[in-house]
Amino acid sequence: MKNKYEVSYAAPRPEQYNELRLDGGLSGKSIEAAEIGLENSQFVVCLYDHESLIGMGRVIGDGATFFQVVDIVVKPTHQGQGLAKVIMTEITNYLDAHTYPGSYVSLIADGRASDLYEQYGFQFTAPRSQGMYRKY
Template sequence: MDDGLELLTGPPELEEYLRLRAASGLSPKRPDQGDAVLTGSWSFCHVRDVASGEAVAMGRTIGDGGWYFHLADIATDPRFQRRGLGRRVVGWLLDDIVARAPHDAYVTLLADAPGRRLYESLGFVPSAPASVGMVWRPEI
């Protein structure tokens, strides 16, 4: 990892989580949604710029602790992209799953176009045609 950057276990602050999502092109979320994410994830890590103190990359695992784990919120501030931070974050999340989850864990993620090469280079493969990611958005 670059000098001046450190990977920390745990989530960034709420404001940093919301900023990193929006800055990296992920859909913006409300503070109440972010609060639930920061307390309800199975694991979380983030990268901090030591000089400025700001969070510049992050990722988390959603999981039941038994067999199913989903990587989410893999985000890097555009000013810090192309430095291997996404690879470092995903690598840490996968290492954490290997260390703490059962040996036959099932790990998924939704790969947006900008991250596909990274995920493929780390061993992820498309799940189709066996299964296809789907979404349901209730009108509440």
């Protein structure tokens, strides 16, 4: 794949973040929540095509015992080019350098995204445990 994108480790603007999430089929967030959430990320990787945010992923958590991979999204017009793998490789490199023995890294795999995440060592928790959530 030819690199026609730029990698950035700075959080996008909340408006860019929301636009990308919505374009990628994820839920929107309030601008205030997006601003606070992005500021409190452990790690952010963004892919840009010129000035346009086309993909991203984040790691959130306490920075030692628990980490969660979130916001893995690529703009539909750029899917199928291996960009999600670029994002996951960057996140995996970050986790390899910043986790400790016993650190727990989790994520929620939507649909067939589990096929991607399994390539990076993620396993299903079931039947040992079940993911749960509460949404406001």
